[in-house]
Amino acid sequence: MEGVSRDVATVLMTVGGAVSIGFGIWHFFVPRIWNWYSYITPSAGELVLAVRAINVFFSLCLVLFGLMNLVQAIQPQVAGVKFVAVRHGLLRCVACVELFGMQEVAENRAGGA
Numbered sequence: 001m002e003g004v005s006r007d008v009a010t011v012l013m014t015v016g017g018a019v020s021i022g023f024g025i026w027h028f029f030v031p032r033i034w035n036w037y038s039y040i041t042p043s044a045g046e047l048v049l050a051v052r053a054i055n056v057f058f059s060l061c062l063v064l065f066g067l068m069n070l071v072q073a074i075q076p077q078v079a080g081v082k083f084v085a086v087r088h089g090l091l092r093c094v095a096c097v098e099l100f101g102m103q104e105v106a107e108n109r110a111g112g113a
Contacts, residue, residue, distance in 0.1 A: 010073045017069030024062025031055055057094060064090055 031037065031052070040047055068090070 013069050013073035017066040017073060020062050020066030020069065022066075024059045024064075024066060027055065027059040027062060061094060064094070 036051065036055075037048055040051070042048075
């Protein structure tokens, strides 16, 4: 019975990972598809950058977590401590990139004022 439940888990993780990747790739294009920025006053440049940054990092997280699920489904021996460490490291990298990007935006704004 354990083998059957493991097979079901592998299928579910693979499908979930693939759906997450697809949704993340699609979400990169949502602002253009739905014309998000037309609802924001053009003079609110920081708001446009903030919405863009949130969308990019949300989409990136969906894709990366989908990839992590696929790796865990395909290579179960990677699971465990190593897998948790990789996932946490990935989150830290995304957070650092986001903070660096926001710092650059703030410095550009201060320099242009």
